[in-house]
Amino acid sequence: MTPVQLAELLLFPGLTFFVWLAFLFEWLERKTAARMQGRLGPVVAGPFGILQPVADFFKLASKEEIVPSESDPFVLRWGPALYFAAPAIGIAFIPVLGYQSVLYHPLDLLFMFFVLGFSTLMAGLLGYASAGRYATIAMGRLVVQYTSYEVPLLISMVTPAVLAGSLSLQGVAQAQAPLWYIFLAPMAFAVFILASLAELEKPPFDIPSASTEIVGGWMTEFSGNALAYVKLTKNLSYVFLSALAVTLFLGGAGGPVLTADSDVQALAYVCYFLLKLFAVGFLIFAIKTGLARVRIDQAAKVFWTVVTPLSLAQLALVILLR
């Protein structure tokens, strides 16, 4: 790996870029929720409170880390790092500078399936290893929810791949240059957003982290540095899933070519990408703030009886009309 590739992987458009986007997303989420509720939201940390998630992160990182006596200290020590690694690897495959991603493989869409599954597995493992009563209940709910939303999520991700005839994110993004797949497969996009809400544990599917029912969900026993990284990972997953939605349904970073200068054009591509990313983000914020939580059996029922058939119908439609 050359130094330039390493810099792309770690700085821009790789890890550092997306971690700051994750902080920005949490700030936007809190501000949007506050404005929808007639509040101001964070204002003191930095201009317009934009550094509030950063302050939260460094405050948590500087606090004492308590390891409960019944827990598994090895998993509690290294689990958050692995949990963080899942979306941190995933974002490297997202094409940001035009149709070029930092890491590439002809079958990298399949790797995204693994990343999404691994992230949920680590969440469940972390909750189970912390040995709290509420964390154990939350882990059970997480597994039930996972078995419900994973099938439609994967089917909705396969649909654009069938349309594009490619199993790489770059290929899918490139194939959308004439027409975005949100117009060709709108139901798949809707299913993807719904399943993303479940994957991110956001309302109406925040059942595994329902703070009015089971305290902090599977994060109940976490404190200090581990909690800081778990919270950061949740925000990074937020950005990662929004970026996947942009890549699979909204044409990736593609857009009008403005100049012949490739450097300036790369900047334009990054702007297109960010605009689409924030559009998807705001869609999720609005759904999340506006809806109340459903019960776990209702979530399972909705996903198995409505969302999964819908995603299968969309896939069949796409294969027939292709």
Add this chain to the structure above:
Amino acid sequence: MASFRSGLTQWARKRSIWVFHVNAASCNGCDIEILAALTPRYDAERLGVELVPSPRHADVLLVTGTLNPLMRDRLKTVYEQMPEPRHVVAIGACALGGGVMKDCYNVGHGIDAAVPVDLYIPGCPPRPEAIIFGILKLVTGTPDPVMAGEAHVG
């Protein structure tokens, strides 16, 4: 580098204050005022104050009520679950010294009999401004009284 890190930590601690609320046999008057401080009218989230569901996430423990014998050990347990650095704020006359119920058979003389208290906010109940101002004074040292007032949504 070390001074940068400690500066960053101090900056972060002053702007991110996560509170956990324990009702130690309170009449709910003070709890309603805490709710008022957290909900849109006063919106303590402006200042980075957030109500967290687990004591393991919290920086500041807000305690209301007379602390009867049933609650004493439970309050201690909650306090011991909090990671350092941690602070305890006693809110309302009952938490300070028993309040109007002072000489009843099952009423203690303030919560500082069970846990070390960093800040006392008197009142029966104290106003939301007083609660926000108190928390800010505890964490930042020099709070802006205007910021502790009502939020004005433009």
